[in-house]
Amino acid sequence: MKRILIVKTTSMGDVIHALPVVEDLLQHHPDAQIDWLVEESFADIPRLHPQVKQVFTVAVRRWRKQWWRWQTWREISVVKQAVAAQPYDAVLDLQGLLKSAVMATWARGPRHGYDRHSIREPLASRFYQHTYAIPYRQHAVIRMRTLAASALHYAMPLEKPNYGLSAQCPDANSMxxxxxxxxxxxxxxxxxxxxxxxxxxxxxxxxxxxxxxxxxxxxxxxxxxxxxxxxxxxxxxxxxxxxxxxxxxxxxxxxxxxxxxxxxxxxxxxxxxxxxxxxxxxxxxxxxxxxxxxxxxxxxxxxxxxxxxxxxxxxx
CATH class of the missing domain: 3.40.50.2000 (Glycogen Phosphorylase B;)
Incomplete structure (x- = not known):
């Protein structure tokens, strides 16, 4: 069984865009355990997905305003310990920012991310053991699905994304x-x-x-x-x-x-x-x-x- 950690912390739309990665991973690794590291205000998004096992929350937006407080550093320590509690087969930083790259180092496992030419903050790529060239000029959903496929060694799916939140069809009779x-x-x-x-x-x-x-x-x-x-x-x-x-x-x-x-x-x-x-x-x-x-x-x-x-x- 593979254990995979997704690092995608903000914002709501971006976190939603990462959900198809879960379905892609499970299609190729059906027994995978997938966990997620996310900003606390958006934690309900991965929790909506029935196949995301554990959701770790950070509070970077709040911590920045209270960085000098003992309570802030204690919260950070608690999250770091929780993320590091078990090893991962792959840590996927789908965010591609310096802050998310640093948080990815909290996990025990090989870190995967965009290379320095495919990322808004090139310094972040130095925190990954494995980097991938993924062009900017495509939709964010495709970029993240491509990164996951490259990291886990399967072909990038060509079909439309499956967000995994609902199998319901549109309610055409709704008023x-x-x-x-x-x-x-x-x-x-x-x-x-x-x-x-x-x-x-x-x-x-x-x-x-x-x-x-x-x-x-x-x-x-x-x-x-x-x-x-x-x-x-x-x-x-x-x-x-x-x-x-x-x-x-x-x-x-x-x-x-x-x-x-x-x-x-x-x-x-x-x-x-x-x-x-x-x-x-x-x-x-x-x-x-x-x-x-x-x-x-x-x-x-x-x-x-x-x-x-x-x-x-x-x-x-």
């Missing part, structure tokens, strides 16, 4: 759709007027708009949108695992550049992702094997409501 309006930067937001117009259009088609939220600002935005859309539902605040269970019961999702849009794709929910400040070519939503995932817009572009409706026409 609701998901509006993922919240994101990390204001420059990535889609105008509230557009959300209202989209919700009103689908309300006339008999579809209810569901609006999740995570903080007070997002809650207030959801309430403003729902106040102008007939029968719209502002969901109660819920953790990621609860929201994931709710997400699979919609007909489709529309979302901005946010981790939840990637989660929808991973759950086999048809999704249109809206980009206004970033380019989706290499980090946009990536469809699994069941349902479509479509990227619309780009840096400096503002997707139109009619464009979204047109893309969803075969589904909605």
């Amino acid at each position: 609701a759709f998901l509006a993922l309006h919240a994101t990390s930067r204001d420059s990535k937001l889609w105008p509230e007027t557009h959300w209202v117009a989209l919700g009103q259009y689908y309300a006339r088609q008999g579809l209810q708009m569901w609006l999740p939220w995570g903080n007070d600002m997002e809650h207030q935005r959801a309430l403003r949108i729902a106040g102008q859309v007939p029968d719209a539902l502002v969901l109660p605040q819920m953790d990621l695992q609860t929201l994931a269970r709710r997400m699979v019961h919609v007909r489709f999702a529309v979302g901005v550049d946010t981790g939840l849009s990637h989660l929808a794709a991973a759950l086999n929910v048809p999704v249109v992702a809206l980009y206004t400040d970033t380019e989706p070519a290499y980090t946009g939503v990536a469809a699994g094997r069941v349902s479509p995932a479509m990227n619309l817009g780009g840096a400096g572009l503002m997707p139109l409501v009619n464009d979204v409706i047109a893309m969803l026409a075969p589904i909605a």
Whole structure:
């Protein structure tokens, strides 16, 4: 039985993009035990996968703000001891940053990562015993799947990724759709007027708009949108695992550049992702094997409501 540690710590969308690696590894090594090292705020992502055995959490974002505290160094020591408790046959740093390369050294086992020409922080490649040249100009999902295939000596799979989170097919009979309006930067937001117009259009088609939220600002935005859309539902605040269970019961999702849009794709929910400040070519939503995932817009572009409706026409 092989023991494999995946190091992929942040952020939500990036961690989701790494999930197909688990399925690829298990296809070629069915008895493998796969563990994961991840930032504490994104730990629910690998925990959603039934074949990830152990999830180790770090808190780099919090530790940086409290590096002088004894408690911080004790937490770091506890994680390091837990990761080093058993040897690994392979340690895969799918993150490719200096911080993740350092954390990979906590594990006992051969470390695999990108070579200095394939990585944003070339110094990180010095922490690996095995490095691989994997071109940047391809989607992040493909890059990570290629790294794992190279490290474990199997051919890079050609089929679409399997995220392993849900075997359910899209609920074509659902009378609701998901509006993922919240994101990390204001420059990535889609105008509230557009959300209202989209919700009103689908309300006339008999579809209810569901609006999740995570903080007070997002809650207030959801309430403003729902106040102008007939029968719209502002969901109660819920953790990621609860929201994931709710997400699979919609007909489709529309979302901005946010981790939840990637989660929808991973759950086999048809999704249109809206980009206004970033380019989706290499980090946009990536469809699994069941349902479509479509990227619309780009840096400096503002997707139109009619464009979204047109893309969803075969589904909605």
